[in-house]
Amino acid sequence: MEQQRNDRRRDDAQDDDRPGDVMSGPRPRFAAWTRTTNAITRHMVGVQPPGSINLAGGLPAPEIYPLDAVRAATQRALDRFGQRALAYSPVAGIPELRALIAARYSCPGRRLGPENVLITSGGLQALDFIGRVLVEAGDTILAQFPTYLGAIDAWRPLGARYAHLDWTAPHAVQSAAAAAAKFIYSVPNFSNPTGALVPLERRRALLAACREAGAVLVEDDPYGALFYDGPPVPTMFDLEAERGDEGPYRGNVVYLGTLSKSIGPGLRIGWAVGEAGLIQGISLGKQGSDIGTAAFTQAVAVELLEAGVDRDVHDRMIATYRRRRDALVAAARAHLSLRFDFEAPVGGMFLWLTAKDPAFDTDGLWQVAFDEGVSYAPSSVFDSAGRLKNALRLNFTLNREADLEEGARRLGRAVERHLQRPRDAGAASRETMT
Numbered sequence: 001m002e003q004q005r006n007d008r009r010r011d012d013a014q015d016d017d018r019p020g021d022v023m024s025g026p027r028p029r030f031a032a033w034t035r036t037t038n039a040i041t042r043h044m045v046g047v048q049p050p051g052s053i054n055l056a057g058g059l060p061a062p063e064i065y066p067l068d069a070v071r072a073a074t075q076r077a078l079d080r081f082g083q084r085a086l087a088y089s090p091v092a093g094i095p096e097l098r099a100l101i102a103a104r105y106s107c108p109g110r111r112l113g114p115e116n117v118l119i120t121s122g123g124l125q126a127l128d129f130i131g132r133v134l135v136e137a138g139d140t141i142l143a144q145f146p147t148y149l150g151a152i153d154a155w156r157p158l159g160a161r162y163a164h165l166d167w168t169a170p171h172a173v174q175s176a177a178a179a180a181a182k183f184i185y186s187v188p189n190f191s192n193p194t195g196a197l198v199p200l201e202r203r204r205a206l207l208a209a210c211r212e213a214g215a216v217l218v219e220d221d222p223y224g225a226l227f228y229d230g231p232p233v234p235t236m237f238d239l240e241a242e243r244g245d246e247g248p249y250r251g252n253v254v255y256l257g258t259l260s261k262s263i264g265p266g267l268r269i270g271w272a273v274g275e276a277g278l279i280q281g282i283s284l285g286k287q288g289s290d291i292g293t294a295a296f297t298q299a300v301a302v303e304l305l306e307a308g309v310d311r312d313v314h315d316r317m318i319a320t321y322r323r324r325r326d327a328l329v330a331a332a333r334a335h336l337s338l339r340f341d342f343e344a345p346v347g348g349m350f351l352w353l354t355a356k357d358p359a360f361d362t363d364g365l366w367q368v369a370f371d372e373g374v375s376y377a378p379s380s381v382f383d384s385a386g387r388l389k390n391a392l393r394l395n396f397t398l399n400r401e402a403d404l405e406e407g408a409r410r411l412g413r414a415v416e417r418h419l420q421r422p423r424d425a426g427a428a429s430r431e432t433m434t
Contacts, residue, residue: 073303089292093119129285142181146382174209190348335412
């Protein structure tokens with residue numbers, strides 16, 4: 001009993017350390033999962049100190065946002081949808097947008113209708129709902145590793161266990177792993193955080209293993225349009241269509257897309273496409289969350305997609321991001337290659353660096369770098385157990401080339417400072433991240 005009281009005092013003290021206004025009475029104790037979160041996401045999308053260079057977030061370049069097209073689409077949406085644009089949306093999304101998304105992904109061998117589409121408030125919300133409706137405490141999620149930190153955060157309250165998806169494993173091993181999991185989570189196009197592109201044959205192999213196991217395969221594809229070198233690789237969703245099944249879609253892939261990277265994250269428009277019964281089930285998560293994505297932004301999205309705005313900005317986006325990718329890779333070679341190994345990504349938004357010294361702690365480096373005026377994402381936040389400490393992720397799409405060069409220079413300076421610090425100082429730095 002005394003130990004329980006001590007545990008409760010410790011939990012309450014941790015809760016009281018959380019930011020917020022001081023309550024007039026005792027603050028209620030937060031759920032246990034809130035004490036396992038990280039502060040990095042807030043730093044990535046939050047306001048940076050003046051002069052700081054943010055290499056942490058997966059953020060698009062604001063100067064590419066098609067403001068004039070959005071302004072015109074907004075007026076057209078109000079003229080076309082009228083009062084519907086300011087009303088509640090159906091839970092699954094307005095019919096016009098669902099039909100547009102269904103038509104975009106329909107092809108020979110895959111017939112889709114609005115019933116196969118759920119509109120979400122950004123791509124991450126789809127991951128949240130998939131977890132909510134499929135996972136019970138103790139269930140296993142077979143996930144690409146390192147894992148997108150947004151997915152880890154979304155599924156944190158569920159009490160799930162994680163197994164690491166091995167793209168190179170033999171068929172029997174993959175099939176057994178898929179059968180033991182509630183679902184499989186993958187980002188084959190320029191994985192967040194590593195930026196890795198999964199080869200075609202490995203995609204086919206995983207798809208075959210999931211079919212054999214009867215497992216749900218979630219394909220998260222926010223970066224699928226961001227190929228800088230070479231032609232695009234077919235998605236697993238497209239590979240599944242090669243079977244040429246007639247009739248309504250009955251495949252086991254749930255494909256996730258978003259407008260956040262192609263037009264702008266402020267629209268908060270994403271979607272999940274899959275078998276109709278599964279989509280209906282996932283919709284139950286949305287029903288108990290926000291009831292429906294904002295009808296206004298959905299109406300604007302209809303106008304933007306019908307006008308092909310995402311495709312109109314694509315070439316400029318690719319040219320800009322390719323230059324920035326090249327600039328950060330060159331800067332990393334100049335300032336970070338003594339301590340880190342990395343490969344230039346062929347697409348996406350991220351450069352992944354692994355310390356040559358396995359004992360190097362990028363959690364401990366974080367505050368030193370922040371003091372130098374640069375931020376990054378440490379590898380620990382992409383590990384559900386928080387044990388991966390010797391790597392870091394840098395974003396190259398947000399900043400101009402000169403800032404990328406300066407950011408790498410600052411980070412290199414921080415690395416050398418960190419290596420000169422006593423070990424206990426690194427532990428103090430880690431405390432600032434929690």
